Amino acid sequence: MKLYREGSRLVKGISGPLIFVGNARNAALGEIVEIQTERDSRMGQVLQVDGDICAIQVLEGTLGLNPGSCTIWFERDVLKVRLGQALMGQTLNGRGLPRDGRPMACYEKEVPITGSPLNPSMRESPNEFVETGISSIDLLNTLVRGQKLPIFSGSGLPADEIAAQIVRQAHVPGNPEKFLVVFAAIGITEREARFFRDSFEETGALFNGVFIVNLASDSAVERLLAPRTALSIAEFFAFEKGYDVLVVMTDMLHYSEALREVSSAREEAPGRRGFPGYLYSDLAGLYERAGCIRGVKGSITQIPIVSMPGDDMTHPVVDLSGYITEGQVVLERGLQARGVYPPINVLSSLSRLMNKGIGEGRTFPGHRQVADQLFASYARSREVARLRLIVGDEGLTEKEKHYLEFGSVFEKEFLNQGDRARNIEESLFEALNALSVLPDEELYRIPSDLLEEIRRSRADVK
Amino acid sequence: MSSCGKITSVAGTVIKAETVKPVANYEVARVGRERLLGEVIRIDGNVADIQVYEEIDGIHVGEPVEFTGELLGIDLGPGLLGSVLDGIGRPLSGITDNSKGSIFLERGFLARSLDPLKKWVFTPAKKAKDPVYPGDIIGFVREGTGFLHQVMAPPGVKAGPVSTILPEGAEVMVDETVCILENGPEIGLCQRWNVRTPRPFREKLPFNEPLITGQRVLDTMYPVALGGAAVVPGGFGTGKTVTQQSLAKWCNAEMVVYIGCGERGNEMTEVLEEFPHIIDPHTGRTLMERMVLIANTSNMPVAAREASIYLGMTIAEYFRDMGLNVALMADSTSRWAEALREISGRLGEMPGEEGYPAYLGSRLAQYYERAGRVRTIGVPDRKGSITIFNAVSPGGGDFSEPVTQASLRLSGAFWALDKRLAESRHFPSINWKRSYSLYEKALQPFFRENLGDEWKEGASFLKALLDRESELLSLVQIVGRDALSEQDKWDLEMGEIIRIGFLQQNAFDPLDSFNTPKKQMLFTRTLRELHSTVSEGIGKGVLHHNVQPLDLLRGVLILRKSGEENFPGDASAWLTKVRRSLADMEEPCR
Structure with a gap:
């Protein structure tokens, strides 16, 4: 209980989630305020100060607020989250309080949720292979410990299932007991939240995970806090307790829309599609809170899910996410329609850190070459498929027909693995099997020992 | 002369402060009790708008502001080589030393870009009574395993004959004087320069020599000239960074200044981990020994991103003045332009195309025109160059957006990265139909002569x-x-x-x-x-x-x-x- 605090009763206006307060002496940017009304008490955060007037975003929303009858108390502190081992297995709301609303009594430390940027010269390049059990990721767009790899998904595509599958199957090298999932639900529906909860319950991730839940029905302003809370908790476990933390955040589109909502209430100049001009910096402030640190055991690996409205990869949120993260996993409607699960479009997907996590001693020698061959051949097979629509089967050469067949084997057998986990050897086996459809001279990237294996498997089939 | 003020308003990265005495535009200010670094960018009566180079969460209205009376500058001298600086010239390794091993960046920290205590062995090139003009080489120190760091009389120094100069083998620190002229001026090992002011040169030279990148598609088909500028635009995942890093590794420049402007932290780490182990085919020393890295990653404060490209350019000009061919890489111009847009938005300026400020084009032009091949001032007569390689990240991969278009007008080579090529893993994914080079003709005589x-x-x-x-x-x-x-x-x-x-x-x-x-x-x-x-x-x-x-x-x-x-x-x-x-x-x- 504080003995002294300053307050103001001069509410000058209310607009959307914001209130404008006068008589605010020495308010600070990001400061927490309590908004006391006759009926309840709400929490707000100072967004902007101009002289003695400040703009405050209200976490619970402004519904029912009456300018005449509320008092704004300035807490002289920024928003902080309480951290401690006791967080494990807890479900928190967007600002880091347990769902019953009472702050955790036992904690080790309190930190501001905005965090500080990591010093780039203290970082260590992520370089350890994470086996996700999904062939199209492990073999072609390898996930590396400490990477941030988002899933770009259209509506109706199974991004949630794939994220849950990765959480279920992922093996992080090193100490499996020091593996922890931090899950941030940002403005998702009750149905989706339930799906994740059930899925994590099955695998046991629920017991030592931390869940930050902001449902679609919760306040939009709190949506802005949810990923920051999640990442502050992740940083604590990773860099102070030595855990390998996997952070799943869904859905970053909802986050950005909340940002846009607040920005438009502040009457800021809108950028592309009405999103504020600082969207890039803002998103970077979240995504960059991942990685490995020199001399520190733990790590943060991020899998954010970003919805593409209308499957549009050039949508600003998707586009900017792609510029910040280290690659992307893109889901494709066409594959889904052909009954392929997981419907990952390997050509538009990318893992920028792949080369660091693969090869001899990590996965298998020749991994890069096999992946390059698959990419090149599959790209070619798609081109041929397009060509076929115009010239028909008769217009295709023998070689092109091989490519067509390769494309179909690749999709039906290599990509379409269902929700079974495949280890890296099984993935490689499927890959070579698909490649064996093509004649030798087309496999110009494959090293000779693997080519030998392909020939053998071809002979087996015959 | 420093003076004081008081914060009256805070919004994002820009604050307003009331001043007591008049302040200069672009004067450096220390903001708040934590003394965060900032720069005055607009003055209206006795109110100054200040862009702050650090996070300003928790800064109160009413906190003091100190105006330093100086412009944003950097110390140029031995010790720059192989260092990693943030957007305003503070060494990133130094930050952690002072903040007791924290892995995060701390606020309000002040550190010199050069190590003030390190001793360098000086060799004079002038003797008593020799006349010294601005830009003259008065000696050198050896840096790393063999780089000769020339000590130059700073531009603007009053010319005069040498009165005393340190003898060969003298050990000297960066803040010490190495040479005193008879008419008074003392020349130190390091010199300070304002990053927003171009360093002077005698004359610009024509483009008639190529910068060899070692990349077949570039050298053979779309070559760039020494002192020229190449733009590398591409959507995400098209290999901008890999292309830039290949250029930084293999181009035959004698010095590389790499500006990570609003990009990923891990990319900087990659350079830091890889480059010290790669041997430069041209000199036999490690790549880190021809490199200065400026890291202002995407999550670091936006205003410092704006300053970082001027900082990089100033360092490049300093090495150019030694008579070296310098390659300057900025990854990426778009992030710089976005920083400009964000600050302009906070100031409430009238937005131009896509919300970018109306002065985007002229600011970019000021930057690009600092490149070029020049005859430097001072004796001996030296030729040096700065070649720019700028990555651009157009939103949605659409090259018609303002930053790409403005960059195209100002540069001579356009290396268009192509998403479809990248998807079929064709690297470097440079589209051979859309790319062009305006230097081809100027370089023809050189190629004819040599090949x-x-x-x-x-x-x-x-x-x-x-x-x-x-x-x-x-x-x-x-x-x-x-x-x-x-x-x-x-x-x-x-x-x-x-x-x-x-x-x-x-x-x-x-x-x-x-x-x-x-x-x-x-x-x-x-x-x-x-x-x-x-x-x-x-x-x-x-x-x-x-x-x-x-x-x-x-x-x-x-x-x-x-x-x-x-x-x-x-x-x-x-x-x-x-x-x-x-x-x-x-x-x-x-």
Whole structure:
């Protein structure tokens, strides 16, 4: 209980989630305020100060607020989250309080949720292979410990299932007991939240995970806090307790829309599609809170899910996410329609850190070459498929027909693995099997020992 | 002269402060009790707008502001080489030393870009009574394993004869004086320069020498001149960073300044981990010893991103003044422009195209025009250059947006990265149809002198064949491949061989990542011979589907791994083999 605090009763206006307060002496940017009304008490955060007037975003929303009858108390502190081992297995709301609303009594430390940027010269390049059990990721767009790899998904595509599958199957090298999932639900529906909860319950991730839940029905302003809370908790476990933390955040589109909502209430100049001009910096402030640190055991690996409205990869949120993260996993409607699960479009997907996590001693020698061959051949097979629509089967050469067949084997057998986990050897086996459809001279990237294996498997089939 | 003020308003990265005494535009300010660094960017009566280079969460209205009376500057001197600075010139390794091993960046921290305590061994180049003019070399110190760091009289110093100068072998720290002139001025080991002011030079020189990048598609087809500017735009995942890093590794510049402007933290780490272990093929020293890295990653404060490219340019100019060829890479201009937009938005300025401020074009122009090949001031007479390689990240990969367009107007080479090529893992994914270089003509005499006429012929051959291939590909879309003539089918295959064998280059293969111009020329010569040989065979009745099993593409891929010395031998052996097989096929035709 504080003995002294300053307050103001001069509410000058209310607009959307914001209130404008006068008589605010020495308010600070990001400061927490309590908004006391006759009926309840709400929490707000100072967004902007101009002289003695400040703009405050209200976490619970402004519904029912009456300018005449509320008092704004300035807490002289920024928003902080309480951290401690006791967080494990807890479900928190967007600002880091347990769902019953009472702050955790036992904690080790309190930190501001905005965090500080990591010093780039203290970082260590992520370089350890994470086996996700999904062939199209492990073999072609390898996930590396400490990477941030988002899933770009259209509506109706199974991004949630794939994220849950990765959480279920992922093996992080090193100490499996020091593996922890931090899950941030940002403005998702009750149905989706339930799906994740059930899925994590099955695998046991629920017991030592931390869940930050902001449902679609919760306040939009709190949506802005949810990923920051999640990442502050992740940083604590990773860099102070030595855990390998996997952070799943869904859905970053909802986050950005909340940002846009607040920005438009502040009457800021809108950028592309009405999103504020600082969207890039803002998103970077979240995504960059991942990685490995020199001399520190733990790590943060991020899998954010970003919805593409209308499957549009050039949508600003998707586009900017792609510029910040280290690659992307893109889901494709066409594959889904052909009954392929997981419907990952390997050509538009990318893992920028792949080369660091693969090869001899990590996965298998020749991994890069096999992946390059698959990419090149599959790209070619798609081109041929397009060509076929115009010239028909008769217009295709023998070689092109091989490519067509390769494309179909690749999709039906290599990509379409269902929700079974495949280890890296099984993935490689499927890959070579698909490649064996093509004649030798087309496999110009494959090293000779693997080519030998392909020939053998071809002979087996015959 | 410093003066004080008080914060009256806080919003994002910009604050307003009331001033007591008049302040100068772009004067450096220390904001709040934590003394965060900032710069005055607008003055309105006694209120100054200040952009702050650090996070300003928790800053109160009413906190004090100190105006330092100085402009944003940097100490230039020995110790810069191999260092990692943030956007306003503070060493990033230093930050952690002072903040007790924290892995995060702390606020309000002040550190020198140069180590003030390190001792350097000085060798004079002037003696008593020698006249000294601005820009004159008065001595040097040895940095790293052999880099000669020239100590220059700073521009603007009053000329005069040397009164005393330190003797050879004297140990000196950066803040100490090495030379005193008779008319008073003292010349130190380091000099301070305001980052927003271009350093002076005697005259600009024409573009007549190429900067060799070692990348086949660039050097042979779209070369850039020393002192020129190349723009590398591309959507995400098209390989901008890999291209930039390849250039930083293999180009034949003597100094590389790499600005990570609003990009990923891990990319900086990659450079820091990799470059100290790669040997520069041109000098034999590690790459880190020709490198200054400026890291202002995307999550670091936005205003510092705006300052970072001026900082990089100033450091580049300093090395240029020593008579070196400097390559300046900024990744990426778009993030810089976005910082400009964000600050402009906070100031409430009228937005121009896509919300960017109206002065975007002129600011970019000021930056680009600081590049060039020059004769420096001072004696001995030196020539130095700054070549710019700027990545641009257009939103949605759309090149018509303002930053790409403004950059195109100001640069001479355009290397367009292509998403479709990147998707089929064609790297470097430079689109050979959209890219261009305006330096080709100016560089022709140089290539003719050094490599003969063949260079130009080779480039035209490649362009013509690639053009023919894309023509044929659209024809195939209509009539199918079987309807083509045998020669056309072969041209199609040859196009593929050029695309995969020549244009693609593996940045991760030590044998392929760098090609000298000589080897590039030999390579093109081989491709031309291959094309004419097979065309001849086809003229004599060989069918194209008989050529296919010769596996020519694999042959080219093996050949490109040959070193420069073995290349002619290996190439002619392989061509002879191809000729013989063709001759065998011609037999039954007769």
